[in-house]
Amino acid sequence: xxxxxxxxxxxxxxxxxxxxxxxxxxxxxxxxxxxxxxxxxxxxxxxxxxxxxxxxxxxxxxxxxxxxxxxxxxxxxxxxxxxxxxxxxxxxxxxxxxxxxxxxxxxxxxxxxxxxxxxxxxxxxxxxxxxxxxxxxxxxxxxxxxxxxxxxxxxxxxxxxxxxxxxxxxxxxxxxxxxxxxxxxxxxxxxxxxxxxxxxxxxxxxxxxxxxxxxxxxxxxxxxxxxxxxxxxxxxxxxxxxxxxxxxxxxxxxxxxxxxxxxxxxxxxxxxxxxxxxxxxxxxxxxxxxxxxxxxxxxxxxxxxxxxxxxxxxxxxxxxxxxxxxxxxxxxxxxxxxxxxxxxxxxxxxxxxxxxxxxxxxxxxxxxxxxxxxxxxxxxxxxxxxxxxxxxxxxxxxxxxxxxxxxxxxxxxxxxxxxxxxxxxxxx
Ligand SMILES: Cc1cc2nc3c(=O)[nH]c(=O)nc-3n(C[C@H](O)[C@H](O)[C@H](O)COP(=O)(O)OP(=O)(O)OC[C@H]3O[C@@H](n4cnc5c(N)ncnc54)[C@H](O)[C@@H]3O)c2cc1C
Numbered sequence: 001x002x003x004x005x006x007x008x009x010x011x012x013x014x015x016x017x018x019x020x021x022x023x024x025x026x027x028x029x030x031x032x033x034x035x036x037x038x039x040x041x042x043x044x045x046x047x048x049x050x051x052x053x054x055x056x057x058x059x060x061x062x063x064x065x066x067x068x069x070x071x072x073x074x075x076x077x078x079x080x081x082x083x084x085x086x087x088x089x090x091x092x093x094x095x096x097x098x099x100x101x102x103x104x105x106x107x108x109x110x111x112x113x114x115x116x117x118x119x120x121x122x123x124x125x126x127x128x129x130x131x132x133x134x135x136x137x138x139x140x141x142x143x144x145x146x147x148x149x150x151x152x153x154x155x156x157x158x159x160x161x162x163x164x165x166x167x168x169x170x171x172x173x174x175x176x177x178x179x180x181x182x183x184x185x186x187x188x189x190x191x192x193x194x195x196x197x198x199x200x201x202x203x204x205x206x207x208x209x210x211x212x213x214x215x216x217x218x219x220x221x222x223x224x225x226x227x228x229x230x231x232x233x234x235x236x237x238x239x240x241x242x243x244x245x246x247x248x249x250x251x252x253x254x255x256x257x258x259x260x261x262x263x264x265x266x267x268x269x270x271x272x273x274x275x276x277x278x279x280x281x282x283x284x285x286x287x288x289x290x291x292x293x294x295x296x297x298x299x300x301x302x303x304x305x306x307x308x309x310x311x312x313x314x315x316x317x318x319x320x321x322x323x324x325x326x327x328x329x330x331x332x333x334x335x336x337x338x339x340x341x342x343x344x345x346x347x348x349x350x351x352x353x354x355x356x357x358x359x360x361x362x363x364x365x366x367x368x369x370x371x372x373x374x375x376x377x378x379x380x381x382x383x384x385x386x387x388x389x390x391x392x393x394x395x396x397x398x399x400x401x402x403x404x405x406x407x408x409x410x411x412x413x414x415x416x417x418x419x420x421x422x423x424x425x426x427x428x
Contacts, residue, residue, distance in 0.1 A: 006161040007035045007136075009426060010153055012143040014038040016047055016412045017168035017403030019126055020419025023081055026133045028427050034135045037155060039142035039169075043123050049236075050229055050254035051119030052214050053084055053412050055110040059216060060411025065388075065418075074417035082122075082416070084112030090211040098363045099217060104356075106363075107216040115231065115257030143169070146180050151398070164426045168403040168419065174285060175243065177384050177405045186395045187387040192407075193284035194380035195291055195349055196223070196272035197341065198251045199357075200235050200373040202329055205366040206267045214269075217363070219356035221273065226380075228269035231258035235268050235333035235375055237303055240292060243285075248292030249303045250379040251333065266332060270378045271360075273352050288379045295344045295377045299337035303377065306341050309370025316340035327371035341376045380410075392425025393418060400425060 009025060011018045014036050025032055042048065054060050055078075057071045092108055099106045114122060127137065138157065145154040146165065153160050169176050181188045208215050209230040217225045233255040240248055253268040277284055295304055306317040307327060317338040322331055342350060361368040385407040386395045393400050393408055402408050402418040409415040 004152070004159050004161050006033075006163070008033045008163040009166065010034075010160055010162040010164075011036045011166045011168065012153070013168035013170060013173065013403065014043040014127070014137070014139075015168060015170050015403060015415060017170075017409065017415035017419045018166065019043070019130070020078065020416035021166050021168070021402070021423040022130050022135055022419070024077075024420045024423035025426065026130065026135055028423070031134065035138060035160065036130070036135060037138050037141050037143055039140070039156075041139045042120075047119050047123050047412055048116065049119065049252070050116055050227070051114040051122065051412070052227075053082065053112045054214070055079055055084065055086070055112070055413060056107070059107065059109050060409055060414030061417070062407055062410055062414070065408050066414075071414075071417065074420050075413060077420055078413050078416045086110050086112050087213050092212065095208060095212070095215070095363060102359045102362060103220050104359055104363065105218040107218065109214070109216055111213055113213050115260070116254050117260050118257050143167075143176060146184060146399070148184055162398070164398045164400070166400045166402060166419070166422050166426075167406070168401075168415070169405050171381055171404045173405045174381055174384060175241075177401065178285075181384070181386055181395075184396055184399070189385045190283050190285050191277045192274060192385075193277075193288045194272040194274050195288065195345075196270055196353055196378050198235055198253055198268055198270050198375040198378045199367070200233075200266060200268040200331065200375065201367060201369060202371070203230060203263075203265050203267050205369045205372060206269075206364055207366075208364050209267050217360060219359055221352040221356065223271060223273045223352050223356040225360070226270040226272050227253055228267065229253045229255035230267040232256040232261040232264050233266045233268050233332070235331070237333060237335060242289040242293065246293060247301075248289065248296045250292065250377060251303050251336075251375040252378065264332070266329065268332075271353050271356060272378065272380060273349050275349070285381055285384075288381050291346070291377055292379055298344045299339055302335055302337045303333075303375055304339040304341055304344060305331055305333070305336040305373050305375045306339060307370060308368055308372040308374060311341065311374065312370070314342070322373075329371060331373050333375060336375060341374055345376060390425060391421070392428075393422050394425055
């Protein structure tokens, strides 16, 4: 019979939330026996994808969990470990003035950007540091169940006993988190979801990115720009499974660093609307699944893409809309189906996003060029909100839930800060 190994702390997930917790614990209490688990062979979140980091509240921090002073206190600690190379911004007052005349807010955020390749190098460096401090890693090992008795975590590779357990499985770990909450009888709500499109256009049509890498515009109607990528920018797709095993996709974006890969002359960013559901529909996740399935149905099992020129004329896009002869660039995500987003997206969301796009085009003329591509759907499911027992994100004695999956963050720095806060709870 396999012997069950006991750890002082087990951390599920090697994303920024898990890493933030690990650094805090091992630095404050050297010699602590810590295991970090990941179902993948590497951290799969935003540290690996584009890795732009925002160091200004409230970006990346979720409402209700963080006061400004508190977030800033933790952000200083995040900054001290990550030591980011912050980027300069130019002409912000010009954009701010144009935006505010339309009732739009432009947030002035301190940012750094490593690119996908730079992010990978950072992950390797951070994990090597933790290993040298004595932390054990078990990669390719999926956490499956937290037993209600005996402080046991069951994984694909065996069973482990924990003193404390930090669960930080990110958005991809949504279903695992929900299972743990159901098994352990932890009350949670899941009523918020962000739904929208990813916009891809030529750099010349969205030149603000030369002045401000990831400009954060907040529009009336709870619409915002999110996760802007340029340099060597690509739109990608992520596969998700519904609770009953059906596949659907969300698009996303990232960029390779231009120093390594050269520029491709394109920009992409998300336009997302936050949907807060109320009774009788309580599950944002279920709603998002249905939205994802509807898009997949209309896209023949793939996400949908449409040129702005076609959308404006209420026409679907076709294959020939996507050669560089007809318009002036080809899509970077070729596995999408040309189609009609208006058939797939609920009209309340579509109207709010299109109105915001028009405002954006007034602030930065050109972004609604007919060649601009809209990809659908982009879905952010960070809506599992467990009922926390304390300010360290404890959900039960010795069990903590943090990061994007548990709704304590919406970005790398907020996730990392959540990890520090949970670690403080354990250290106390
Ligand atoms: C394509 C993409 C680009 C992004 N770009 C940015 C960006 O540039 N800047 C930014 O601030 N944010 C970005 N984000 C968001 C960012 O990734 C998240 O906010 C952040 O990574 C959340 O950290 P986390 O630790 O909660 O989760 P994650 O980083 O997602 O890490 C969770 C880890 O847990 C693992 N895991 C999941 N389930 C299990 C399980 N059952 N057992 C074991 N391991 C499990 C996963 O494999 C993963 O490695 C991006 C996200 C994506 C998907």
